[in-house]
Amino acid sequence: MAYVPRLKSKYKEEIVSALKEKFQYKSVMQVPKLQKISINQGVGRYSVADKKIIDSSIVELSTITGQQAVSAKSKKDVSNFKLRKGMPIGVRVTLRDNNMYEFLDRLISVALPRIRDFKGINDKGFDGRGNYTLGVTEQIIFPEINIDKINKILGMDITFVTSAQTDVEALELLKQFGLPFKNQKAEQ
Numbered sequence: 001m002a003y004v005p006r007l008k009s010k011y012k013e014e015i016v017s018a019l020k021e022k023f024q025y026k027s028v029m030q031v032p033k034l035q036k037i038s039i040n041q042g043v044g045r046y047s048v049a050d051k052k053i054i055d056s057s058i059v060e061l062s063t064i065t066g067q068q069a070v071s072a073k074s075k076k077d078v079s080n081f082k083l084r085k086g087m088p089i090g091v092r093v094t095l096r097d098n099n100m101y102e103f104l105d106r107l108i109s110v111a112l113p114r115i116r117d118f119k120g121i122n123d124k125g126f127d128g129r130g131n132y133t134l135g136v137t138e139q140i141i142f143p144e145i146n147i148d149k150i151n152k153i154l155g156m157d158i159t160f161v162t163s164a165q166t167d168v169e170a171l172e173l174l175k176q177f178g179l180p181f182k183n184q185k186a187e188q
Helices: 006-023 044-049 052-065 097-114 167-177
Strands: 034-042 070-073 088-095 132-136 156-162
Touching (some): 052 070
Antiparallel strands (some): 034 088, 070 088
16 A cells, blocks of 8 residues: 555545535535645845855755755846846745645644744735745754754745635635644734
């Protein structure tokens, strides 16, 4: 029997039925699902001065995600930033299927609790179409990164792309997966 990630089996066994019941879907195919997770790390201002930053960022992001990251290149010249078209200014990786569920599991259970003074993630990162973006300020929250070997602390954007039609459905889907959103009623 092939290995199935924990959150993938949780989605099939628990989350689908819970969402179908809550939103009164007629078919299981209407239930929103997580399609992909995109991770972007912009290193633009540092990469102009030091070319090794891009290489180290590719290695770090590949280590964190378990999948090869690629560099993102600039699309146009910007003289104020000493930037030329085609220069590498960031690193990105897109995770799908098993790699996506494994990364999400590590993010929820290991990385997010390592953030200093963590009280939950903000629920204001939705785009109106059921996708959620989370900003992480330091890559050192991931246990795969050796803090002695990094030369620059950089942040990253993690985007969860879902098949949900509304932000309410996407929020409920991500809550079911276990993303720790802030309790809005406790703050007010």
